[in-house]
Amino acid sequence: MTDNHHQTTPSGRLRARAFGISFDGTPGPFNAITDVAGVAVGYSTLISGEGALVVGKGPVRTGVTAILPRPRADLATPVFAGIFSQNGNGELTGSHIIEETGAFNFPITITNTHSCGVSRDATLRWMQRVLPAALDSGWGLPVAAETYDGFLNDINGHHLRFEHVAAALDGATSGSIEEGSVGGGTGMIAFGFKAGSGTASRLVEWHGGRYTVGALVQANFGKRSNFTIRGLRAGPDLVEPAIRESTPRAEKGSIIGVVATDAPLLPHQMK
Numbered sequence: 001m002t003d004n005h006h007q008t009t010p011s012g013r014l015r016a017r018a019f020g021i022s023f024d025g026t027p028g029p030f031n032a033i034t035d036v037a038g039v040a041v042g043y044s045t046l047i048s049g050e051g052a053l054v055v056g057k058g059p060v061r062t063g064v065t066a067i068l069p070r071p072r073a074d075l076a077t078p079v080f081a082g083i084f085s086q087n088g089n090g091e092l093t094g095s096h097i098i099e100e101t102g103a104f105n106f107p108i109t110i111t112n113t114h115s116c117g118v119s120r121d122a123t124l125r126w127m128q129r130v131l132p133a134a135l136d137s138g139w140g141l142p143v144a145a146e147t148y149d150g151f152l153n154d155i156n157g158h159h160l161r162f163e164h165v166a167a168a169l170d171g172a173t174s175g176s177i178e179e180g181s182v183g184g185g186t187g188m189i190a191f192g193f194k195a196g197s198g199t200a201s202r203l204v205e206w207h208g209g210r211y212t213v214g215a216l217v218q219a220n221f222g223k224r225s226n227f228t229i230r231g232l233r234a235g236p237d238l239v240e241p242a243i244r245e246s247t248p249r250a251e252k253g254s255i256i257g258v259v260a261t262d263a264p265l266l267p268h269q270m271k
Contacts, residue, residue, distance in 0.1 A: 102267025149187025221253025
């Protein structure tokens, strides 16, 4: 019997399998990045206001996503890591130390482009509160990533605060997690649809072992005509109107993807 977590999110939002779309491979119990042991995800979602944009007031459609790569007590212990940029200029604070050392520690946060620094600084404040020994004799360079939500959100109003980041970190859980317009994905658009945060996992057999690969993305890209499902270019045949944006969008966009695994990979293999 198919696990209910593969069909719906904790709030009851339908996932792709609920529409009869089949995918290759075997998902983990939650079909989420949290199927990798020790990984937890938390969100802070900020939604308020309607109507025309007034900078500093709204509408607000933003937030932050927090990913803990280890249990809270072990966050100071580095994990092997690699990074890869296909193209573009997406900001990934903390990327240089990953390139130099093949590892990082502390949580990852993903938010909007103009709040990347806030989420990075707030992560350090949170670590000082929950695990102060981690900063006693060393520096902290947490990973903070971004995609742009200024088409739907008052991005120049700087509505994300330290307390919102702390709430996402405090609320991070394993197991089934929410998808869609939550956390850093709140103001995202993809292929002319309201987009946001998505996650999945696969169980992989290799040389007698069984490993989990989990992914989480913040999606904010793509023309409707390029929308593809299981190799089928479905976009041109869809009649639903594209989402109306408060600010016309030039042809540009981005996606941040975080992949976690318990497979015994080295940093160059991860990259």
